[in-house]
Amino acid sequence: MKTLKEIKCxxxxxxxxxxxxxxxxxxxxxxxxxxxxxxxxxxxxxxxxPIEVKVRGYELSLRKEDAQMIEVx
Amino acid sequence: MSIKIALAGNPNCGKTxxxxxLTGSNQFVGNWPGVxxxxxxxKLKGHKDITIVDxxxxxxxxxxxxxxxxARNYLINEKPDAIINIVDGTNIERNxxxxxxxxxxxxxxxxxxxxMDVVHKSGDKIYINELSKKLGCEVVEISALKGTGIxxxxxxxxxxxxxxxxxxxxxxxxxxxxxxxxxxxxKIGFDVSEEQRRFFAIKLLEKDEKILSQMKQVPNIEEEIxxxxxxxxxxxxxxxxxxxxxxxxxxxxxCYKKTNKxxxxxxxxxxxxxxxxxxxxxxxxxxxxxxxxxAVTSVGTIATDWANDGVFGDGWNLFGLAIPSIPSIxxxxxxxxxxVEWLKGLIIDGIVAGVGAVLGFVPQMLILxxxxxxxxxxxxxxxxxxxxxxxxxxxxxSGKSFIPMLIGTGCGVPGIMASRTIENDRDRKxxxxxxxxxxxxxxxxxxxxxxxxxxxxxxWVAPSAYFIGVLAIVCSGIILKKTKMFTGNPAPFVxxxxxxxxxxxxxxxxxxxxxxxxxxxxxxTVILLSTIVIWFSQNFGYSNGSFGMVDDMNDSILAxxxxxxxxxxxxxxxxxxxxxxxxxxxxxxxxxxVGTFGVLYGFQEVAENGSEIWATxxxxxxxxxxxxxxxxxxxxxxxxxxxxxxxREMNNAKWFWFAIGYQTGLAxxxxxxxxxxxxxxxxxxxxxxxxxxxxxxxxxxxxLFKPNKDGTTHQLKRNIKLQKQKI
Numbered sequence: 001m002k003t004l005k006e007i008k009c010x011x012x013x014x015x016x017x018x019x020x021x022x023x024x025x026x027x028x029x030x031x032x033x034x035x036x037x038x039x040x041x042x043x044x045x046x047x048x049x050p051i052e053v054k055v056r057g058y059e060l061s062l063r064k065e066d067a068q069m070i071e072v073x
Numbered sequence: 074m075s076i077k078i079a080l081a082g083n084p085n086c087g088k089t090x091x092x093x094x095l096t097g098s099n100q101f102v103g104n105w106p107g108v109x110x111x112x113x114x115x116k117l118k119g120h121k122d123i124t125i126v127d128x129x130x131x132x133x134x135x136x137x138x139x140x141x142x143x144a145r146n147y148l149i150n151e152k153p154d155a156i157i158n159i160v161d162g163t164n165i166e167r168n169x170x171x172x173x174x175x176x177x178x179x180x181x182x183x184x185x186x187x188x189m190d191v192v193h194k195s196g197d198k199i200y201i202n203e204l205s206k207k208l209g210c211e212v213v214e215i216s217a218l219k220g221t222g223i224x225x226x227x228x229x230x231x232x233x234x235x236x237x238x239x240x241x242x243x244x245x246x247x248x249x250x251x252x253x254x255x256x257x258x259x260k261i262g263f264d265v266s267e268e269q270r271r272f273f274a275i276k277l278l279e280k281d282e283k284i285l286s287q288m289k290q291v292p293n294i295e296e297e298i299x300x301x302x303x304x305x306x307x308x309x310x311x312x313x314x315x316x317x318x319x320x321x322x323x324x325x326x327x328c329y330k331k332t333n334k335x336x337x338x339x340x341x342x343x344x345x346x347x348x349x350x351x352x353x354x355x356x357x358x359x360x361x362x363x364x365x366x367x368a369v370t371s372v373g374t375i376a377t378d379w380a381n382d383g384v385f386g387d388g389w390n391l392f393g394l395a396i397p398s399i400p401s402i403x404x405x406x407x408x409x410x411x412x413v414e415w416l417k418g419l420i421i422d423g424i425v426a427g428v429g430a431v432l433g434f435v436p437q438m439l440i441l442x443x444x445x446x447x448x449x450x451x452x453x454x455x456x457x458x459x460x461x462x463x464x465x466x467x468x469x470x471s472g473k474s475f476i477p478m479l480i481g482t483g484c485g486v487p488g489i490m491a492s493r494t495i496e497n498d499r500d501r502k503x504x505x506x507x508x509x510x511x512x513x514x515x516x517x518x519x520x521x522x523x524x525x526x527x528x529x530x531x532x533w534v535a536p537s538a539y540f541i542g543v544l545a546i547v548c549s550g551i552i553l554k555k556t557k558m559f560t561g562n563p564a565p566f567v568x569x570x571x572x573x574x575x576x577x578x579x580x581x582x583x584x585x586x587x588x589x590x591x592x593x594x595x596x597x598t599v600i601l602l603s604t605i606v607i608w609f610s611q612n613f614g615y616s617n618g619s620f621g622m623v624d625d626m627n628d629s630i631l632a633x634x635x636x637x638x639x640x641x642x643x644x645x646x647x648x649x650x651x652x653x654x655x656x657x658x659x660x661x662x663x664x665x666x667v668g669t670f671g672v673l674y675g676f677q678e679v680a681e682n683g684s685e686i687w688a689t690x691x692x693x694x695x696x697x698x699x700x701x702x703x704x705x706x707x708x709x710x711x712x713x714x715x716x717x718x719x720x721r722e723m724n725n726a727k728w729f730w731f732a733i734g735y736q737t738g739l740a741x742x743x744x745x746x747x748x749x750x751x752x753x754x755x756x757x758x759x760x761x762x763x764x765x766x767x768x769x770x771x772x773x774x775x776x777l778f779k780p781n782k783d784g785t786t787h788q789l790k791r792n793i794k795l796q797k798q799k800i
Contacts, residue, residue: 061455
């Protein structure tokens with residue numbers, strides 16, 4: 001079981017599960033990261049965090065700490 | 074009949090452009106009551122009875138961000154007659170997510186698909202008839218930028234508003250969720266109107282506390298929640314979000330065809346360079362240097378000098394034509410009518426100087442706002458947050474806080490105003506509170522005075538001032554983050570990086586002017602009033618047994634007042650009335666501190682660094698008390714102009730006073746510690762003050778290293794609550 005945090009740049013993954021609760025989870029889901037969504041990891045910020053991903057055809061940035069809540073395969 | 078139409082849509086979808094196109098110059102910009110979220114209203118062009126309300130850009134109607142709560146409260150409580158839902162055609166999937174929520178409010182919806190020119194150009198296809206059928210609302214293709222289709226969109230909205238046809242959401246969730254929703258709906262009392270019942274049922278199921286508190290009767294739906302959570306193995310909030318996206322995915326195939334999938338867009342190419350791992354920071358530094366150089370150093374200085382020294386100083390030149398300054402125009406006018414001396418003083422040194430203090434900042438600020446508006450509109454500002462986030466988030470600040478602080482080294486007033494670009498409320502408030510800790514150019518004369526008078530112009534005094542400023546920001550960030558004021562829902566950093574695009578000239582100018590004007594209007598009153606009060610207390614007092622205007626500041630009310638409160642500063646090492654009065658006049662403008670010392674020591678005029686009074690000052694202060702005085706003036710409440718800007722940006726009396734109180738309080742305790750502990754080290758004198766200083770240092774360190782419980786406890790409590798509910 002991997003989380004989005006561990007995925008390298010340039011890979012494409014599918015979301016299997018979202019852990020956590022509350023505002024952060026809701027926000028991640030509101031932005032379109034839901035079960036079965038395809039995510040392309042585009043790049044990492046110059047200081048190593050946050051990351052930039054492509055999801056549902058647009059660019060989204062999120063912190064690694066929050067990416068940990070997203071389980072992928 | 075007056076009609077209200079709300080404009081709703083995601084951030085970066087062209088909403089502002091559409092709003093400007095619909096209303097033209099007929100706009101009113103303000104704030105939503107009690108919050109810093111901007112509210113814009115305007116009349117539809119050519120229709121005096123039709124109001125367009127621009128809602129904040131939002132992704133969802135969740136209860137977690139200020140913008141979302143403001144928008145949905147408006148939609149539920151004010152019930153506009155129609156909604157124009159603006160959707161970015163180039164990013165339709167995520168945009169439709171908000172649409173599914175808007176559709177449930179029981180208000181007629183017209184969907185305006187924007188950026189259709191870009192969509193056509195790329196060869197993609199959106200089938201609007203299909204979309205209209207699947208969503209159950211009217212759909213119009215528009216390009217807000219080119220002005221196509223907007224008339225049709227507004228006409229349709231007006232027509233729907235007049236017909237009062239409630240839009241009924243056609244989209245359906247899975248049968249099991251629908252049946253649960255039906256049973257929740259049946260339990261809702263009659264205080265909720267028919268067309269809003271589905272919205273309330275969904276919010277009840279989502280356990281949305283903000284909506285629950287608005288309802289008169291809250292039905293008990295624990296049974297339904299437990300049932301659906303067991304059935305679908307997730308919490309209700311996630312179930313519903315998931316269902317919405319599932320529905321969108323199911324309809325999007327028939328409504329949207331993408332042609333060239335793999336081609337890299339221009340925006341992608343730009344982004345590849347601009348946020349490149351190695352190039353991002355140099356490019357960022359270059360952009361910041363450019364902004365700083367133009368807005369603060371070169372053009373900005375010229376503009377400020379022109380306004381302060383020219384228009385409100387000694388006059389200026391227009392193509393060789395000498396134009397007298399505003400104060401001198403007033404002076405000759407008042408002389409001509411034979412005005413009495415005190416009234417002349419009040420008008421010129423009080424009111425005109427006060428207005429000058431407000432307006433003097435405006436030219437520079439407009440230049441800065443022009444840059445900010447451009448950086449925001451083109452999409453680079455979001456990248457600034459992306460690049461700098463890691464560095465700033467540790468101190469409870471946003472990556473975007475870098476810009477206010479950088480500008481703050483020039484002048485704190487535009488610095489504070491630059492915090493506008495930070496969306497997150499807590500990050501913005503933290504930035505507003507800490508920006509003025511950075512020494513601005515007006516504080517440099519104080520540094521030069523103290524360094525020259527007591528430290529023989531030692532090289533380290535000025536850098537130490539900046540070091541203390543940065544340290545104050547970092548420590549304040551870490552400590553305040555843990556206080557009650559800044560706790561609450563942890564704000565996630567999940568941010569869209571919008572595609573780069575060239576902003577329109579009109580939008581950038583409009584944004585620049587709106588911000589500049591709001592400074593003049595909201596900050597102006599504070600600045601003007603306080604300048605007049607200080608002027609009065611400086612120039613009036615008792616001399617020769619009667620109250621009146623005094624020539625010598627030593628006799629003024631301010632001197633009297635300074636004498637009364639001076640003992641407060643005794644623990645800081647400078648409890649004499651002259652230093653106190655100097656610090657107070659520093660509130661008008663920080664460089665006044667030097668001038669006031671000059672006047673109090675009997676000099677008519679002193680150089681900027683006050684070199685004439687160095688010897689006198691050196692006699693009345695020790696190196697320690699002087700340094701403590703310097704630190705106090707650097708950190709305490711900024712000048713009135715900046716205080717006005719803080720008031721404007723906080724837009725809340727409690728937060729405003731908290732900010733000013735915190736700044737002054739911090740300045741006091743830091744200066745106290747420096748003086749007391751410094752005294753202990755240099756003279757081995759141990760007294761009550763030393764004990765207090767050590768207690769403060771200990772408390773400070775405790776606050777600094779205390780683990781931050783905030784976010785985690787909040788989540789833990791929620792988890793426990795959820796588990797209890799399950800049991």
